[in-house]
Amino acid sequence: xxxxxxxxxxxxxxxxxxxxxxxxxxxxxxxxxxxxxxxxxxxxxxxxxxxxxxxxxxxxxxxxxxxxxxxxxxxxxxxxxxxxxxxxxxxxxxxxxxxxxxxxxxxxxxxxxxxxxxxxxxxxxxxxxxxxxxxxxxxxxxxxxxxxxxxxxxxxxxxxxxxxxxxxxxxxxxxxxxxxxxxxxxxxxxxxxxxxxxxxxxxxxxxxxxxxxxxxxxxxxxxxxxxxxxxxxxxxxxxxxxxxxxxxxxxxxxxxxxxxxxxxxxxxxxxxxxxxxxxxxxxxxxxxxxxxxxxxxxxxxxxxxxxxxxxxxxxxxxxxxxxxxxxxxxxxxxxxxxxxxxxxxxxxxxxxxxxxxxxxxxxxxxxxxxxxxxxxxxxxxxxxxxxxxxxxxxxxxxxxxxxxxxxxxxxxxxxxxxxxxxxxxxxxxxxxxxxxxxxxxxxxxxxxxxxxxxxxxxxxxxxxxxx
Numbered sequence: 037x038x039x040x041x042x043x044x045x046x047x048x049x050x051x052x053x054x055x056x057x058x059x060x061x062x063x064x065x066x067x068x069x070x071x072x073x074x075x076x077x078x079x080x081x082x083x084x085x086x087x088x089x090x091x092x093x094x095x096x097x098x099x100x101x102x103x104x105x106x107x108x109x110x111x112x113x114x115x116x117x118x119x120x121x122x123x124x125x126x127x128x129x130x131x132x133x134x135x136x137x138x139x140x141x142x143x144x145x146x147x148x149x150x151x152x153x154x155x156x157x158x159x160x161x162x163x164x165x166x167x168x169x170x171x172x173x174x175x176x177x178x179x180x181x182x183x184x185x186x187x188x189x190x191x192x193x194x195x196x197x198x199x200x201x202x203x204x205x206x207x208x209x210x211x212x213x214x215x216x217x218x219x220x221x222x223x224x225x226x227x228x229x230x231x232x233x234x235x236x237x238x239x240x241x242x243x244x245x246x247x248x249x250x251x252x253x254x255x256x257x258x259x260x261x262x263x264x265x266x267x268x269x270x271x272x273x274x275x276x277x278x279x280x281x282x283x284x285x286x287x288x289x290x291x292x293x294x295x296x297x298x299x300x301x302x303x304x305x306x307x308x309x310x311x312x313x314x315x316x317x318x319x320x321x322x323x324x325x326x327x328x329x330x331x332x333x334x335x336x337x338x339x340x341x342x343x344x345x346x347x348x349x350x351x352x353x354x355x356x357x358x359x360x361x362x363x364x365x366x367x368x369x370x371x372x373x374x375x376x377x378x379x380x381x382x383x384x385x386x387x388x389x390x391x392x393x394x395x396x397x398x399x400x401x402x403x404x405x406x407x408x409x410x411x412x413x414x415x416x417x418x419x420x421x422x423x424x425x426x427x428x429x430x431x432x433x434x435x436x437x438x439x440x441x442x443x444x445x446x447x448x449x450x451x452x453x454x455x456x457x458x459x460x461x462x463x464x465x466x467x468x469x470x471x472x473x474x475x476x477x478x479x480x481x482x483x484x485x486x487x488x489x490x491x492x493x494x495x496x497x498x499x500x501x502x503x
Contacts, residue, residue, distance in 0.1 A: 118210020144169025198356015314486025
């Protein structure tokens with residue numbers, strides 16, 4: 037990263053400071069590495085499918101309950117993200133907020149150990165813990181994202197965002213390998229993916245390896261977020277908390293009033309609201325859907341997750357370069373088309389058929405992913421992962437291009453708001469449709485609507501006009 041290019045004040049066009057060292061940038065990037073296991077282990081590939089298939093009475097009920105909990109957490113995040121972002125912009129500091137919400141992530145994820153198989157009394161406490169942890173990681177991410185403009189020049193924002201997502205995916209892969217290879221075992225064989233007895237005497241029959249994914253997520257975050265706190269410079273403090281509250285809320289009201297006059301930025305926030313809802317729901321229920329469709333256990337779902345994360349790593353890294361070369365908007369559009377096609381094809385796969393062509397169903401206890409339907413799902417999952425990484429990274433960099441520099445956290449709060457204000461709708465819609473029809477496929481089909489709507493709005497966004 038450049039050490040000599042000065043940052044520019046949006047008001048005076050005068051140099052403010054030089055961009056920080058590579059170590060400071062790498063410290064910031066490691067936040068994605070620290071936080072990603074929450075999404076990889078908890079919300080997608082290990083804990084959520086375990087909860088739906090082993091803790092809840094049945095997979096459809098588990099999918100519905102998980103959807104309701106995700107919706108509740110998303111509503112809270114939607115309400116408070118822009119408010120907290122405005123206060124942070126007025127106060128100047130970012131790290132204290134990251135520390136406070138990171139603590140919620142650690143506490144909530146650690147409590148997921150309580151989810152014993154078949155223990156319905158643990159459902160409510162575990163869902164509450166999931167909500168607390170989700171709020172913590174999402175709010176911490178808002179303030180971490182807002183540090184980006186001070187780290188690299190504007191023409192490298194896309195590369196920085198893509199690198200952050202890629203490194204995060206690698207962290208997710210490694211954490212998943214740790215769980216599958218050393219902690220979570222097949223209850224039938226008592227062995228992990230590597231053929232080992234689980235570490236620490238974890239009991240496969242009680243799914244203690246699956247449950248350990250919660251405490252591991254908290255410990256992982258604590259260890260790997262430290263470089264960001266130690267190496268990456270924070271914004272200087274400007275106001276006391278009381279003054280920041282007053283000034284921040286005043287600025288937020290002014291920003292909200294001005295949004296209708298910023299047409300492209302407003303349309304982008306609406307589009308982000310829609311397609312992010314679909315993406316979050318897709319990943320939240322992808323593992324649950326596979327568990328119900330194919331009867332996959334944790335090792336199978338986790339292996340699928342490693343493939344997805346590897347695809348996301350490659351996609352985010354390539355997407356970051358394409359972002360700087362072609363523009364974030366082009367990258368977003370291509371990713372939405374891929375996701376839309378992938379979901380449509382996934383819905384045409386059943387346990388014993390692929391695109392309406394009958395195939396032999398998977399054999400219980402047979403080789404890993406030996407069924408044709410499973411293999412087709414794996415291929416489509418790779419495409420899905422490769423599109424999801426650059427979509428998230430490009431959306432983050434596009435906002436930085438369009439938002440006023442002195443209110444970047446506030447706009448990331450609005451970004452989180454649009455990413456969460458309707459985020460309860462996707463899970464809620466999936467939960468309701470699944471509960472009414474008793475069909476996971478019918479619930480997942482609702483995701484098509486979100487990507488179609490997001491893609492339809494994309495041509496109306498004019499990034500240069502907004503900037």
